[in-house]
Amino acid sequence: MGFFDSAQEVLDKGVSAAKGAVSGVAVEQQAFMKGFVRLCNDGWNQGWHERNGGNLTYRMTPEEVSSCRTFFYDAPSSWVALGVQADDLRGEFFAVTGSGTHLHNVALDPDRNAGIVEINSAGDAWRIVWGLKGGGVPTSEFPSHFLCHAVRKRVTNGANRVVYHAHPTAIGACTLVLPADARVVTRALWKSLTEGVIAFPAGVGVLPWMVPGSSELAQATSRQMGTYEAVVWAQHGLMCAGTDFDATFGLMQAVEKAADVYVRARSMGGGGEPANVISDEGIRATAAAYRLPVNEAFLD
Ligand code: 2HA
Ligand code: ZN
Numbered sequence: 001m002g003f004f005d006s007a008q009e010v011l012d013k014g015v016s017a018a019k020g021a022v023s024g025v026a027v028e029q030q031a032f033m034k035g036f037v038r039l040c041n042d043g044w045n046q047g048w049h050e051r052n053g054g055n056l057t058y059r060m061t062p063e064e065v066s067s068c069r070t071f072f073y074d075a076p077s078s079w080v081a082l083g084v085q086a087d088d089l090r091g092e093f094f095a096v097t098g099s100g101t102h103l104h105n106v107a108l109d110p111d112r113n114a115g116i117v118e119i120n121s122a123g124d125a126w127r128i129v130w131g132l133k134g135g136g137v138p139t140s141e142f143p144s145h146f147l148c149h150a151v152r153k154r155v156t157n158g159a160n161r162v163v164y165h166a167h168p169t170a171i172g173a174c175t176l177v178l179p180a181d182a183r184v185v186t187r188a189l190w191k192s193l194t195e196g197v198i199a200f201p202a203g204v205g206v207l208p209w210m211v212p213g214s215s216e217l218a219q220a221t222s223r224q225m226g227t228y229e230a231v232v233w234a235q236h237g238l239m240c241a242g243t244d245f246d247a248t249f250g251l252m253q254a255v256e257k258a259a260d261v262y263v264r265a266r267s268m269g270g271g272g273e274p275a276n277v278i279s280d281e282g283i284r285a286t287a288a289a290y291r292l293p294v295n296e297a298f299l300d
Pocket of ligand 2: 053054165166167212236237
């Protein structure tokens with residue numbers, strides 16, 4: 001039995017106990033939380049979450065909030081200021097990983113390593129309504145996630161619900177060699193993997209190194225998220241947004257796969273730019289064939 005299967009069994013046992021106390025489908029058994037837990041585990045298995053690296057947040061639908069309400073704390077935590085503000089997220093509910101959480105522990109103990117927070121009516125503070133037991137708080141990158149959610153909600157008319165941050169190796173290595181320039185990095189990725197332009201036709205944003213968890217990083221990332229679903233943090237990792245867990249995880253994987261191919265090709269070639277890359281015409285033709293709005297500014 002694989003790790004995830006046994007984790008699910010532990011979950012199922014805990015859930016039947018919980019069901020005896022309160023009626024309704026326990027939070028851990030609801031589809032959105034199963035998807036949330038699965039992504040954490042899949043990311044761990046990719047090697048993207050050394051120690052407590054990376055974090056995940058999900059903006060819940062009103063239906064999901066209603067079906068979780070019977071399991072919410074009678075006395076939520078007090079309100080805690082976010083340090084950032086978003087009108088678009090007033091009154092929303094987010095599933096979040098906990099600060100300091102090792103993502104491989106989420107599946108085994110979701111209500112300790114993850115939780116649900118409610119945003120206040122001013123859109124500038126959170127309180128815990130479920131989970132994060134034992135004094136947990138939302139991820140240190142919650143300000144970045146929060147502002148990214150606000151922008152992605154606006155530019156996708158509410159379709160985007162997931163924001164995911166990880167520390168994949170190859171894209172990190174790329175930022176040690178390439179300049180922190182969205183056009184340069186995007187071209188390296190698009191030209192290394194045919195699937196690249198299909199997975200991220202707008203390209204990827206790139207930010208220079210900044211202090212993790214800072215509101216400067218949060219503001220800069222969210223500005224990039226107006227254009228890009230994926231934003232590279234130099235010498236750190238990658239932030240991805242999407243409509244659901246599969247789309248967001250798949251985007252992270254596609255960026256990292258392209259980066260991995262590029263890094264390997266450069267390494268084989270003694271560090272120089274690879275010779276046999278996909279042409280600009282090839283990228284354009286792929287985008288046309290799949291009717292994708294490719295970012296023309298990144299093509300010659
Ligand atoms: O959760 O990844 O960027 C730890 C981090 C901070
Ligand atoms: Zn990080």
